[in-house]
Amino acid sequence: MTDTRIDVVQGDITEQEVDAIVNAANNHLWMGAGVAGAIVRRGGRGIENEAVRQGPINVSQAVVTGGGTLPAKHVIHAAVMGQNLQTDGDTIRQTTINALKLAEKQALRSVAFPALGTGVGGFSIDECARIMVQAVRERSGTPASLPVVCFVLFDAAAYAAFKQAASL
DSSP: OOOOEEEEEESOGGGOOSSEEEEEEETTOOOOSHHHHHHHHHHOHHHHHHHHTTOOOOTTOEEEEEOTTSSSSEEEEEEEEOTTOOOOHHHHHHHHHHHHHHHHHTTOSEEEEOOTTSSTTOOOHHHHHHHHHHHHHHHTTSTTOOSEEEEEESSHHHHHHHHHHHHO
């Protein structure tokens, strides 16, 4: 059993040297703006093509693709919203857990998450941080749990919210 180390960094998720980064996806897995757009710009359009071939999926489910030219070898596309582009706390929690389970199933050792649902989904960053950190802690210590989960936040406010949640 592994206790998961939680890291919180401010930066660009597409630059992280981890086994996988998580994309805050819609259930059709199209990649538009925000984190998804940054992933495509840095890693290549092939990531989106591979994801779309696996969709649509149910909201809160996740699929994995290659990482293209990203430092991360994989992208986990976590469907935190449907076509209405709305989400809620329960969905964010379940999506986080399902992304972790998929990473564990792939035998990955490190994964980087953005703040799910806070961009186009409009969910509160403080509440998102609390929910996501708690979901990681729930999975920690299970036989397949990941050694490292990193939350990578682009702006100072999001970084501060996740840093606070991780310190509780």
